[in-house]
Amino acid sequence: MTAIIELSAVTKTYDTGVVKVDALRGVNARIDEGEYVAVVGPSGSGKSTLMHILGCLDVPTSGTYHLAGEDVSTMTEADLAAVRNRRIGFVFQQFNLLASMPAWRNVELPLVYAAVPRAERKERALAALAKVGLAERADHKPGELSGGQQQRVAVARALVTEPALLLADEPTGNLDSESTTDVLNLFDELSALGRTIVLITHEHDVAARAGRSLIVRDGSIQLGAPA
Amino acid sequence: MTWLETLRTGLEAVRAHRLRSALTMLGIVIGVSSVILTVGLGQGAQDQVSAQISALGSNLLVVSPGSTTSTTGVRGGFGSSTTLTLSDADAIADKSVAPEVAQVAPTTTGSVSLIDGTTNWTTSLVGTTPAWLQVRSRSLASGRFFTQAEVDSGAHVVVLGSDTASQLTRGDPVGQTVTADGATLTVIGVLKPSGSASTSTTSEDDNAVLPISTEKAITGATGNSVSSIYVEGKSQATLGAAYAEITTLLQNLHSVTANNADFTLTSQDSLLETANSTNKTLTVLLGGVAAISLLVGGIGVMNIMLVSVTERIREIGLRKALGATPRVIRRQFLVEASVLGLLGGLFGVLLGILGAQVLPPLINQPVSVSLLATLGAIATSLALGIGFGVYPASRAARLTPIDALRSE
Numbered sequence: 001m002t003a004i005i006e007l008s009a010v011t012k013t014y015d016t017g018v019v020k021v022d023a024l025r026g027v028n029a030r031i032d033e034g035e036y037v038a039v040v041g042p043s044g045s046g047k048s049t050l051m052h053i054l055g056c057l058d059v060p061t062s063g064t065y066h067l068a069g070e071d072v073s074t075m076t077e078a079d080l081a082a083v084r085n086r087r088i089g090f091v092f093q094q095f096n097l098l099a100s101m102p103a104w105r106n107v108e109l110p111l112v113y114a115a116v117p118r119a120e121r122k123e124r125a126l127a128a129l130a131k132v133g134l135a136e137r138a139d140h141k142p143g144e145l146s147g148g149q150q151q152r153v154a155v156a157r158a159l160v161t162e163p164a165l166l167l168a169d170e171p172t173g174n175l176d177s178e179s180t181t182d183v184l185n186l187f188d189e190l191s192a193l194g195r196t197i198v199l200i201t202h203e204h205d206v207a208a209r210a211g212r213s214l215i216v217r218d219g220s221i222q223l224g225a226p227a
Numbered sequence: 228m229t230w231l232e233t234l235r236t237g238l239e240a241v242r243a244h245r246l247r248s249a250l251t252m253l254g255i256v257i258g259v260s261s262v263i264l265t266v267g268l269g270q271g272a273q274d275q276v277s278a279q280i281s282a283l284g285s286n287l288l289v290v291s292p293g294s295t296t297s298t299t300g301v302r303g304g305f306g307s308s309t310t311l312t313l314s315d316a317d318a319i320a321d322k323s324v325a326p327e328v329a330q331v332a333p334t335t336t337g338s339v340s341l342i343d344g345t346t347n348w349t350t351s352l353v354g355t356t357p358a359w360l361q362v363r364s365r366s367l368a369s370g371r372f373f374t375q376a377e378v379d380s381g382a383h384v385v386v387l388g389s390d391t392a393s394q395l396t397r398g399d400p401v402g403q404t405v406t407a408d409g410a411t412l413t414v415i416g417v418l419k420p421s422g423s424a425s426t427s428t429t430s431e432d433d434n435a436v437l438p439i440s441t442e443k444a445i446t447g448a449t450g451n452s453v454s455s456i457y458v459e460g461k462s463q464a465t466l467g468a469a470y471a472e473i474t475t476l477l478q479n480l481h482s483v484t485a486n487n488a489d490f491t492l493t494s495q496d497s498l499l500e501t502a503n504s505t506n507k508t509l510t511v512l513l514g515g516v517a518a519i520s521l522l523v524g525g526i527g528v529m530n531i532m533l534v535s536v537t538e539r540i541r542e543i544g545l546r547k548a549l550g551a552t553p554r555v556i557r558r559q560f561l562v563e564a565s566v567l568g569l570l571g572g573l574f575g576v577l578l579g580i581l582g583a584q585v586l587p588p589l590i591n592q593p594v595s596v597s598l599l600a601t602l603g604a605i606a607t608s609l610a611l612g613i614g615f616g617v618y619p620a621s622r623a624a625r626l627t628p629i630d631a632l633r634s635e
Contacts, residue, residue, distance in 0.1 A: 052629050055548070057548060057627075057628045057629050057632075058627075058629055077552070077553055078552040078553065078554065081547065081550050081551060081552040081553075082550065082552070084548060084549070084550050085549065085550020086550075090548050090549070092545075092632070094541075096541065096544075096545045096548075096632070098542060098545070100239070100243045109546070109549050110549045110550055112232055113546075113549060113550035113551050113555065114550065115229065157549075
């Protein structure tokens with residue numbers, strides 16, 4: 001198995017000028033291709049910081065992070081943007097869809113930044129929407145879709161670039177139980193197709209759907225037991 | 228992300244907030260259209276004055292009496308004295324003294340009531356010599372001008388201005404007679420319209436031109452003083468030399484120096500300069516006010532862009548998370564600001580051109596839209612959009628994706 005994520009001795013310190021906060025204190029972790037991993041932990045545990053580093057939204061203070069074999073721990077902001085674009089598909093708690101655009105335009109957005117030609121973008125966006133079962137909703141704006149449907153559009157957007165990693169940050173936090181099941185089933189399907197998924201959550205029944213859990217507590221990973 | 232893509236995104240953002248975009252552009256629209264209108268008004272007035280002055284004649288110099296300084300030190304005003312005479316005109320016409328002078332037309336002017344049967348019309352009476360026609364760049368619509376022989380004999384003939392002719396007679400005026408101060412004059416010709424717009428006080432088309440000897444006989448004027456001497460220089464290039472020749476000649480004849488000269492010599496250029504300098508001052512002043520309003524419009528763009536950055540902080544975060552580099556984000560907001568500026572400029576130009584069509588009949592002033600001012604205004608509004616977009620755009624670019632995404 002090739003490793004998608006390799007963290008070694010990763011620390012993150014926030015310096016507010018008044019106090020220094022050690023959000024991560026030496027995290028080591030490895031996630032292989034095709035794995036479905038839940039990152040769990042109470043709020044304030046460093047879970048969000050870990051997610052930011054995994055998502056290349058932030059860089060570690062020390063230690064190294066290899067994403068799909070590439071050392072991203074010392075990259076510039078512009079390089080990180082390119083890595084996020086190529087390697088990572090994000091699913092957020094707030095969906096973060098642009099309200100003024102129809103679903104398919106939201107899904108094609110990462111391809112715009114990857115400089116994919118227009119015609120191909122639309123084709124790939126529609127294909128991704130079909131994968132999440134929303135082919136017939138492609139022209140609907142986010143406001144015309146239910147919460148579960150919006151999150152599925154977001155998943156389609158995350159998948160459209162064929163990223164190495166699907167990173168979901170509390171993807172069910174804003175959904176009712178029916179939509180939650182809906183989205184989690186979608187994740188199960190994707191996992192079965194061989195997608196690497198990292199899911200950050202504080203809900204144990206959500207984490208239970210993953211192959212294994214990384215429990216973050218006080219800035220370090222406590223145990224990585226199979227769920 | 229290509230520029231085309233960025234432009235599309237910018238246009239979309241402008242469209243997404245239609246009312247706000249329209250209000251933001253309004254400042255630029257008003258600024259640009261007022262710049263175009265004020266510059267157009269100034270230009271129009273300048274063109275009008277230029278046309279009037281050049282209609283006076285080509286390579287024209289005008290000698291007027293005046294600028295006398297009496298022994299008590301009181302300096303008489305322009306045209307207040309009768310120091311110019313026919314012999315001055317003869318001297319100027321002397322080729323050996325003033326070789327750069329082509330023709331000379333001494334002129335006396337007065338006011339007279341012309342009577343044609345039952346019609347009575349008050350007009351200005353111009354007594355002059357045959358050279359007047361060419362010196363003043365005039366031509367005849369019908370009939371003929373009087374000759375030197377008729378000047379010498381004091382023949383009772385008259386040439387009417389086009390307005391005067393139409394006021395006095397019906398049908399062809401040539402051959403008819405009119406009465407002026409009891410003297411009967413035969414109309415021998417009618418002048419073509421001068422082409423210069425008339426003012427309320429004087430018109431180049433409302434006059435009666437007749438031999439200077441006849442004019443003196445009718446008005447009962449004695450002596451040989453004249454109101455002004457019109458001089459045509461040989462060419463535009465040598466007009467300066469002609470000016471100097473006449474000045475020296477008249478100073479010698481009148482035994483005066485430049486300090487106490489009893490005549491004033493003006494050229495078309497000096498008339499134009501005087502008229503235009505006034506116009507220019509006004510245009511610059513009004514244009515300055517308009518430019519300030521354009522600047523205020525630009526500040527409006529910046530204000531809205533800053534609001535837009537704050538309001539769309541989550542969108543910026545999302546775009547960054549999906550792979551937009553700071554440069555792409557900066558570009559997006561810059562393009563958006565430029566689109567606002569440019570669209571404002573274009574609408575402003577449309578409004579300005581529309582105003583230039585609607586305004587002239589209302590204020591009775593010509594407005595000429597200058598291409599340069601139009602292009603300049605568009606370029607300025609684009610530059611304003613870019614200039615005032617830089618700060619909001621770099622603020623957007625500096626946002627970290629986490630902070631941007633986290634914001635509620």
